[in-house]
Amino acid sequence: MRVSHPTNVWLGPNASMLVQPNSIFIKSVKVENVYGSEPGLQLFGFYASPPVAIMNWSESRLVSVSHRSYGGWPYYLNKGASLNISLNVKPEGSSVRLVVNKGTATRWLLEEPPFGDLIQGSGVIQVNVSESETYYLNVANPNLKDVEVELDIDVRAVVYDTKEPPFYECNFSNGECTINTMPFVGTSIVLTSAAPRPGVLAEEQEWFIRISHQVRWTSYAIVTGLVICFLLVALELYKRFERAGEDRHVMDDDSSITSILVHKDDDVSSMCSWSESFAAYDADREDFSGNEGEASYGTKTRCAICFDAKRDCFFLPCGHCVACYQCGTKITEAAGSCPICRKKIKKVKQIYTV
Numbered sequence: 001m002r003v004s005h006p007t008n009v010w011l012g013p014n015a016s017m018l019v020q021p022n023s024i025f026i027k028s029v030k031v032e033n034v035y036g037s038e039p040g041l042q043l044f045g046f047y048a049s050p051p052v053a054i055m056n057w058s059e060s061r062l063v064s065v066s067h068r069s070y071g072g073w074p075y076y077l078n079k080g081a082s083l084n085i086s087l088n089v090k091p092e093g094s095s096v097r098l099v100v101n102k103g104t105a106t107r108w109l110l111e112e113p114p115f116g117d118l119i120q121g122s123g124v125i126q127v128n129v130s131e132s133e134t135y136y137l138n139v140a141n142p143n144l145k146d147v148e149v150e151l152d153i154d155v156r157a158v159v160y161d162t163k164e165p166p167f168y169e170c171n172f173s174n175g176e177c178t179i180n181t182m183p184f185v186g187t188s189i190v191l192t193s194a195a196p197r198p199g200v201l202a203e204e205q206e207w208f209i210r211i212s213h214q215v216r217w218t219s220y221a222i223v224t225g226l227v228i229c230f231l232l233v234a235l236e237l238y239k240r241f242e243r244a245g246e247d248r249h250v251m252d253d254d255s256s257i258t259s260i261l262v263h264k265d266d267d268v269s270s271m272c273s274w275s276e277s278f279a280a281y282d283a284d285r286e287d288f289s290g291n292e293g294e295a296s297y298g299t300k301t302r303c304a305i306c307f308d309a310k311r312d313c314f315f316l317p318c319g320h321c322v323a324c325y326q327c328g329t330k331i332t333e334a335a336g337s338c339p340i341c342r343k344k345i346k347k348v349k350q351i352y353t354v
Helices: 217-262 274-288 295-300 324-335
Strands: 006-012 016-019 026-033 040-045 054-066 069-077 082-090 097-100 118-120 123-129 133-141 147-160 168-170 176-180 188-192 209-217 313-316 347-350
Touching: 006 069, 006 133, 006 188, 016 147, 026 188, 054 133, 054 295, 069 147, 082 118, 082 133, 118 123, 133 168, 147 188, 168 176, 274 347, 295 324, 313 324, 324 347
Parallel strands: none
Antiparallel strands: 006 209, 016 188, 026 176, 026 209, 040 168, 040 188, 054 147, 069 133, 082 123, 082 147, 097 118, 097 133, 313 347
């Protein structure tokens, strides 16, 4: 089983590629030499990333490019590397297009280039590398006649020092290498290729490799379980806070009713005690829930808060009419919500009788 699709990489001469898998989630790394019969590939395994070094090397190439065609070869370069390319085009007066780009050569090189992109006779190009990647040096001939290009390439490469003894080493004798990782222990893999050899065709100094990873499923299961537990705990805490907020809201409403009864500007001695008033209030609430037939008409028309004045107001926007205008105003100022439906009261409207 693989954690992702395999990664395909082209390597040129003197390549130095670093692969750092996550040893917690990756069990092993497999590197296959898909294309490239020439020996020279080597794989090293270290517990930590090895130090980098600067290596300067150069090569010369004579490339024949047919009319309306292109050719190229790869270099794997790390961040900080640079290329200095000088070329000479024959026959005299001919021009070519020289492009260094990531990935592989593409047919857009044969499209009609801007005049400034063509190199006629001879020229020099310098390329600075800002990202570790495979770069293709492409020579395109947009002309209707064949050309021959002499290239002198100076490379300032950033490579990983493999002089320290690795815990794993493989030379691809079977066409592939597999390195196992240990959980919670760092693993750094360095893949290198041989130096350019004079007299060897450019195609024979290229390697196409495939890197694939095997998943450590136990780690994924543990992490998934921890995430699920965290979500369940967060959901339970949210429910508790929500219930606590509802209880606090009910207590605030009850306190507002108590405040209205205490500060009522009427003769308290002529009324019931507070407990009787509250019981009557509860009975009246049941009356509004559908048992209106069990109460007398007189009780229905009295204020459900003070039982003194008539119900001469209603709340907006719900429209409930349960209190006198004085009590309704105090409910709005204290609680701000209807005692029947708990909706937010925006305004109290008084009912005038003629």
